[in-house]
Amino acid sequence: MRNSPSDEEFAQDALPSSLKKVLDALPLGFSPTRSDEEPGVRSLVPLYGDDKVILPRETQPGHGPISKNPPNSTVTSQGRILLVSLLENFCMLYHKSPQRNRELFFTLCKMLYSMGIIEEEYIEEMAAVRNSYMHVFRELVLQAMHSIEEDKRVAEEGSRLFSLLSQKISSQTGSSSTEKRSSTAKNEQKLIRFEPRAMFGARPAFDSLFDVRKGRYWVDFIELHQLGKGGFGTVYKVRNRLDFRDYAVKKVKLRVSEAPLHTMLREITSLAQLEHPNIVRYYCSWVEYDDESATSSPEGSYDGYFNNNSFSLDSTSDQAVTNNGLFMYESDHELSAGGISRYRPAEVQRLSNAVSTGSVGVEFRHDKSTTDDNTSFSSLATSDPSVRNKSQMDNDLYRSSHQSTPCDGPGLVLTLHIQMQLCTSNLQEFLQHRNEWLLDTNPGADSSTLMGQVGHVRILRLFRGIVEGVAYIHSRNMIHRDLKPSNIFLDVPHTAGSSSSPSLPSDKSCILQAFQEYRDLIPRIGDFGLVTTSKVTVRDSNTTVAHPSETPDISQLTFGVGTITYASPEQLAPTSNKRYDTASDIFSLGIILFELLYPFATGMERVITLKKLREGVFPESFVAARPKETAVILWMMASDPKRRPTAVEILSLPLFDTLITTVTQLHGEVQRHKVEKQQLQLETDELRRKVAALEAQLRDQSI
Numbered sequence: 239m240r241n242s243p244s245d246e247e248f249a250q251d252a253l254p255s256s257l258k259k260v261l262d263a264l265p266l267g268f269s270p271t272r273s274d275e276e277p278g279v280r281s282l283v284p285l286y287g288d289d290k291v292i293l294p295r296e297t298q299p300g301h302g303p304i305s306k307n308p309p310n311s312t313v314t315s316q317g318r319i320l321l322v323s324l325l326e327n328f329c330m331l332y333h334k335s336p337q338r339n340r341e342l343f344f345t346l347c348k349m350l351y352s353m354g355i356i357e358e359e360y361i362e363e364m365a366a367v368r369n370s371y372m373h374v375f376r377e378l379v380l381q382a383m384h385s386i387e388e389d390k391r392v393a394e395e396g397s398r399l400f401s402l403l404s405q406k407i408s409s410q411t412g413s414s415s416t417e418k419r420s421s422t423a424k425n426e427q428k429l430i431r432f433e434p435r436a437m438f439g440a441r442p443a444f445d446s447l448f449d450v451r452k453g454r455y456w457v458d459f460i461e462l463h464q465l466g467k468g469g470f471g472t473v474y475k476v477r478n479r480l481d482f483r484d485y486a487v488k489k490v491k492l493r494v495s496e497a498p499l500h501t502m503l504r505e506i507t508s509l510a511q512l513e514h515p516n517i518v519r520y521y522c523s524w525v526e527y528d529d530e531s532a533t534s535s536p537e538g539s540y541d542g543y544f545n546n547n548s549f550s551l552d553s554t555s556d557q558a559v560t561n562n563g564l565f566m567y568e569s570d571h572e573l574s575a576g577g578i579s580r581y582r583p584a585e586v587q588r589l590s591n592a593v594s595t596g597s598v599g600v601e602f603r604h605d606k607s608t609t610d611d612n613t614s615f616s617s618l619a620t621s622d623p624s625v626r627n628k629s630q631m632d633n634d635l636y637r638s639s640h641q642s643t644p645c646d647g648p649g650l651v652l653t654l655h656i657q658m659q660l661c662t663s664n665l666q667e668f669l670q671h672r673n674e675w676l677l678d679t680n681p682g683a684d685s686s687t688l689m690g691q692v693g694h695v696r697i698l699r700l701f702r703g704i705v706e707g708v709a710y711i712h713s714r715n716m717i718h719r720d721l722k723p724s725n726i727f728l729d730v731p732h733t734a735g736s737s738s739s740p741s742l743p744s745d746k747s748c749i750l751q752a753f754q755e756y757r758d759l760i761p762r763i764g765d766f767g768l769v770t771t772s773k774v775t776v777r778d779s780n781t782t783v784a785h786p787s788e789t790p791d792i793s794q795l796t797f798g799v800g801t802i803t804y805a806s807p808e809q810l811a812p813t814s815n816k817r818y819d820t821a822s823d824i825f826s827l828g829i830i831l832f833e834l835l836y837p838f839a840t841g842m843e844r845v846i847t848l849k850k851l852r853e854g855v856f857p858e859s860f861v862a863a864r865p866k867e868t869a870v871i872l873w874m875m876a877s878d879p880k881r882r883p884t885a886v887e888i889l890s891l892p893l894f895d896t897l898i899t900t901v902t903q904l905h906g907e908v909q910r911h912k913v914e915k916q917q918l919q920l921e922t923d924e925l926r927r928k929v930a931a932l933e934a935q936l937r938d939q940s941i
């Protein structure tokens with residue numbers, strides 16, 4: 239019979255350390271101890287032979303939670319996923335019908351939910367994370383089974399050897415009794431080396447089991463190149479090895495111990511609910527364990543990405559200020575491409591105050607010839623010492639948010655992968671290229687002159703598409719909260735989802751080319767990292783006004799969230815108790831519409847004009863040339879959110895409504911002309927052939 243490990247040994251050696259961590263985190267305070275040392279307590283898992291794993295007395299009903307080791311809420315969330323994953327695995331074995339098994343699983347979950355053991359979100363929303371755990375369980379079970387088999391085999395082999403040796407010893411008549419004893423002891427030692435417990439010690443650690451799943455990204459996709467880096471996620475263009483289509487995969491680091499999982503998975507839970515031609519299409523998401531995470535840098539961590547108290551600044555609103563207090567920037571490139579662009583309300587307040595008083599000078603430089611990572615910025619002429627170099631500030635933010643849980647702390651770091659439709663470009667890039675092109679073709683012209691050449695009707699049509707996407711989001715009781723040109727992606731019809739064929743052109747220049755050729759651009763709203771649910775009156779939907787009398791669920795709202803240039807005043811009010819709802823997105827749309835219609839000649843002009851626009855001041859030339867649009871933008875940017883139109887109301891405005899008819903007619907005409915052109919081309923080719931034949935005949939006759 240093999241030696242039973244002592245309780246301490248069992249806890250120290252038998253279980254891989256990471257698994258112990260997870261088990262410790264179980265909400266019931268599950269802790270493996272031995273039944274013979276705790277008589278009268280309930281057995282839980284008779285996994286390792288006769289050794290019973292039991293619940294300590296204090297965790298049993300009536301004894302309250304473990305006091306020694308109170309469950310930490312973040313670690314407990316891991317324990318809960320683990321529990322739900324166990325249940326799911328268990329239910330899979332119940333019946334051959336997967337449907338029945340699912341029903342059983344959900345019923346059990348509901349029971350646990352009603353007992354207050356798990357929360358609802360662990361049942362459905364955590365499926366992606368649970369998958370990883372389930373995989374680990376399967377591995378553990380397989381290894382345990384293998385270990386038992388191996389144990390048996392070794393024991394059999396041992397007794398065979400033992401009997402052989404005994405026979406040999408007894409047949410050796412000349413051997414002394416001392417020799418016999420030492421020989422037997424040696425054999426026993428040999429057997430002890432085959433103890434299953436020793437094998438457990440050699441088992442791979444829990445974390446390494448996650449490695450088995452690590453391959454999904456690389457197994458399923460070929461990584462083509464990096465599309466860009468947001469504040470806290472990196473997006474890659476990838477090709478699926480099976481269907482040969484191209485996709486965008488966003489990778490975000492999740493430190494499971496630091497935030498509620500539902501917050502971390504906000505982007506996918508929002509995206510997964512949406513299906514609309516003007517919303518970036520979501521395919522699936524999964525998590526992988528990543529070795530690199532252990533040494534992860536602040537960049538790319540979910541922490542700021544999902545931090546409710548964060549604020550995003552784009553490069554153009556980080557309006558660089560020169561020594562003389564004038565705004566200046568050198569690149570339209572989104573600052574976030576350089577890494578981090580999130581601030582907390584206090585920093586936002588300080589920065590906005592400093593910017594408005596002209597006391598801050600922050601200069602951003604982006605070397606277009608280099609990669610995103612080379613975006614640099616430095617602090618200049620900062621008279622307010624509280625406003626420091628942005629990277630310094632971000633580092634501080636990161637440090638402060640990680641003080642309680644350092645990188646090498648207990649949190650499990652996973653990488654969330656979000657597979658999305660690949661889009662060709664985004665509105666920010668388009669506006670930049672369009673403005674450059676207008677300036678190139680009209681040297682020396684100012685914005686007022688260029689305004690007449692923006693392709694007014696097509697721009698309004700493009701904007702209508704954006705509003706349709708927003709109306710859809712609002713109809714699903716959601717607020718985007720970060721509508722800005724870089725979050726609005728663009729495709730042209732034939733490259734729409736260029737994933738359809740890898741050979742189709744998908745470079746960004748084709749967007750401007752399509753625009754110059756009077757083709758439509760399809761806008762798709764993306765980046766749902768800041769989306770929140772709106773239990774408010776759904777102002778944009780005639781059909782789904784679920785709770786017209788309800789006030790906004792203030793607990794779900796956060797202030798200082800969004801991007802300064804496009805954020806509504808109520809979003810920028812960290813200290814006030816103002817509430818905001820879908821009207822905040824409408825405010826952002828107002829600024830976007832203006833930017834679409836008014837091409838800026840310089841970056842500095844853009845910063846100054848948009849700042850004035852937020853105060854309700856329009857360029858005179860714009861008001862004169864576009865009175866209707868001015869009225870609509872003013873309406874959308876009303877300081878009182880209640881006075882702003884809903885997305886549905888915007889869509890019904892004659893400016894956009896009649897426009898659609900006009901454009902549809904024009905579109906029809908263009909198509910007709912195209913067909914006629916093709917026919918004429920065919921006729922011309924036919925006539926050319928005839929002429930060539932006649933010429934040949936003439937030549938023959940003359941010969």
Ligand SMILES: Nc1ncnc2c1ncn2[C@@H]1O[C@H](COP(=O)(O)OP(=O)(O)OP(=O)(O)O)[C@@H](O)[C@H]1O
Nearest residue numbers: 465466467468469470471473486574659660661765
């Ligand atoms: N579906 C997509 N197709 C093509 N490019 C994409 C797609 N999604 C994101 N990108 C690009 O990847 C980069 C980073 O993406 P994204 O902005 O979503 O990350 P983020 O961390 O959410 O950034 P942000 O700081 O704006 O919140 C951007 O340059 C964006 O244009």
